Amino acid sequence: MSALRYLRLLGVQLRASLLVGMQYRADFLLDGFVEVFWMATAMVPLLVVYRAREQVGHWTFGEALVVLGWFTFLQGVLEGAINPSLAAVVDHIRKGTLDLVLIKPADAQFLVSTSRFQPWRSVNVMTALFIFVWAFVRLGRTPSAVAIGAATLMMVAAVTVLYSLWILTVSSAFYVVRIDNLTHLFSAIFDAARWPVDVFRGIVRVAFTFVIPLALMTTYPAQALLGTLRPTTLAFAIAGAAATFAISRAVWRLSIARYTSAGG
Amino acid sequence: MSLRNTLRAFPTLLRIGFADAVAYRAEMLVWVLSTTMPLVMLALWTTVARDAPVGRYGESQFVAYFLATFIVRQLTGCWVFWEMNFEVRNGTLAIRLLRPIHPLWSYAAGALAAMPMRIIVSLPMAIIALLVLGSRGVTHDPVLWVFWASSIAGAWLITLLVNFIVGCASFFADSSLRLMDAWLILFFVLSGYLIPIDLFPRSVRAVIDWLPFRFQIGLPVELMTGAHSRSAALRLLLEQWSWAAIGIGATAWTWRRGVERFAAYGG
Numbered sequence: 001m002s003a004l005r006y007l008r009l010l011g012v013q014l015r016a017s018l019l020v021g022m023q024y025r026a027d028f029l030l031d032g033f034v035e036v037f038w039m040a041t042a043m044v045p046l047l048v049v050y051r052a053r054e055q056v057g058h059w060t061f062g063e064a065l066v067v068l069g070w071f072t073f074l075q076g077v078l079e080g081a082i083n084p085s086l087a088a089v090v091d092h093i094r095k096g097t098l099d100l101v102l103i104k105p106a107d108a109q110f111l112v113s114t115s116r117f118q119p120w121r122s123v124n125v126m127t128a129l130f131i132f133v134w135a136f137v138r139l140g141r142t143p144s145a146v147a148i149g150a151a152t153l154m155m156v157a158a159v160t161v162l163y164s165l166w167i168l169t170v171s172s173a174f175y176v177v178r179i180d181n182l183t184h185l186f187s188a189i190f191d192a193a194r195w196p197v198d199v200f201r202g203i204v205r206v207a208f209t210f211v212i213p214l215a216l217m218t219t220y221p222a223q224a225l226l227g228t229l230r231p232t233t234l235a236f237a238i239a240g241a242a243a244t245f246a247i248s249r250a251v252w253r254l255s256i257a258r259y260t261s262a263g264g
Numbered sequence: 265m266s267l268r269n270t271l272r273a274f275p276t277l278l279r280i281g282f283a284d285a286v287a288y289r290a291e292m293l294v295w296v297l298s299t300t301m302p303l304v305m306l307a308l309w310t311t312v313a314r315d316a317p318v319g320r321y322g323e324s325q326f327v328a329y330f331l332a333t334f335i336v337r338q339l340t341g342c343w344v345f346w347e348m349n350f351e352v353r354n355g356t357l358a359i360r361l362l363r364p365i366h367p368l369w370s371y372a373a374g375a376l377a378a379m380p381m382r383i384i385v386s387l388p389m390a391i392i393a394l395l396v397l398g399s400r401g402v403t404h405d406p407v408l409w410v411f412w413a414s415s416i417a418g419a420w421l422i423t424l425l426v427n428f429i430v431g432c433a434s435f436f437a438d439s440s441l442r443l444m445d446a447w448l449i450l451f452f453v454l455s456g457y458l459i460p461i462d463l464f465p466r467s468v469r470a471v472i473d474w475l476p477f478r479f480q481i482g483l484p485v486e487l488m489t490g491a492h493s494r495s496a497a498l499r500l501l502l503e504q505w506s507w508a509a510i511g512i513g514a515t516a517w518t519w520r521r522g523v524e525r526f527a528a529y530g531g
Contacts, residue, residue, distance in 0.1 A: 030443060034449070038449055048464065049308070049312055052463070184295070185297055185298040188297075188299070188301060189297075192304040195304075195308055199308050199311050200304075200307045200308070
């Protein structure tokens with residue numbers, strides 16, 4: 001059970017995903033187009049809003065672009081590495097074929113989490129970098145080394161939270177079987193993260209900060225990169241991410257114990 | 265597959281579809297939760313409009329607009345495509361082809377039968393809207409409400425036909441999930457779902473006017489919130505139903521071409 005073995009396993013899983021991805025050729029090629037296309041259209045609401053206003057919730061256009069950059073990056077992670085596997089697990093649970101995963105001599109959570117990747121989504125990472133550059137050119141400054149360091153820490157926290165929420169969602173599939181459209185739910189809620197959380201007010205904002213921590217995923221990393229994130233917030237965010245991860249791991253173990261292999 | 269047989273079987277198909285919708289309540293709930301985007305946009309746009317209105321939209325106009333959008337999406341949404349794509353890929357479409365009724369009619373019946381559940385879901389939102397806004401937010405003209413009902417039917421039909429056409433595309437490419445994604449992205453941005461279409465710059469508006477998307481969401485919402493006069497509404501309705509007619513032709517054509525290629529591999 002060494003780390004090296006799991007790394008090799010990850011390599012195998014990635015190669016398999018690439019082959020599966022190219023299986024339906026038209027889909028695979030369209031994937032690339034859709035990706036570029038999606039980026040362009042993702043800009044539209046932002047452009048329309050900032051056509052009407054200079055500032056929205058104390059965020060200027062350049063600053064909001066940084067948030068959009070993080071959103072684009074995390075969306076790549078979500079759609080490229082998380083959602084495809086989610087769909088696969090829900091399918092396994094419904095058909096009872098999860099047995100085939102459970103009997104393999106490796107951690108089941110690791111296996112289901114790495115079972116499927118969408119190679120095209122790595123385009124998102126490039127686009128995110130492009131958006132960051134654009135944003136900072138507009139703002140007329142460069143982020144400091146400390147800011148980049150803080151932003152990297154926040155990025156790890158953000159990906160951890162996103163992944164943990166995903167494990168929690170999958171765990172619910174053990175109790176309420178046949179929820180094919182869970183992936184849609186996940187993407188739909190996540191879509192609100194493209195806006196700085198200060199744009200929302202009242203209960204919505206509380207929900208997006210604490211219940212579904214969208215703020216932690218895009219607003220805080222953006223603030224970190226802009227150098228306006230308070231160190232205490234950073235510390236709380238990292239602690240929160242670690243706690244979420246621990247909880248999700250515990251819930252996954254509880255849920256898998258309940259699994260009774262329907263059908264088979 | 266005579267028309268008489270189809271008509272006779274239709275009530276039964278509707279009953280089956282309704283039972284299906286009731287049986288998978290959890291799925292329905294997840295679907296409703298995943299269409300809460302208008303509420304996020306509502307929060308966003310009201311913040312933007314807090315100090316001064318944007319275009320002709322003040323805070324309460326935005327609230328009315330996006331609550332109406334939520335209701336319209338509930339009433340016109342459709343997931344036939346995912347069913348078709350799945351059945352074509354797995355070969356289980358063969359079972360539908362064996363039945364003495366055209367598969368498209370049975371899909372349509374399934375989609376239509378989910379309607380009562382959808383109405384139940386959108387009722388609370390309609391009541392909230394009425395409580396928050398009083399009756400200021402919606403039109404008072406009964407003729408416009410008749411037009412609205414007709415535009416809802418048109419929007420539902422266009423959405424269904426798009427599902428059919430993209431579903432038939434999976435006969436040619438084995439899987440057309442990405443094609444649907446591409447359509448959905450355009451739909452979200454250009455239909456008035458995220459942004460009321462009169463907030464777009466004039467040049468983009470000109471393009472949107474020539475596309476079918478705005479007739480899926482924008483038109484019913486605008487009719488509901490009283491944005492159009494009777495004559496303008498009638499003209500837009502005609503355009504909408506022309507798109508529906510084009511959709512029917514395109515569906516018939518792609519189905520005929522596509523089903524010839526169906527090989528029922530898998531199942």
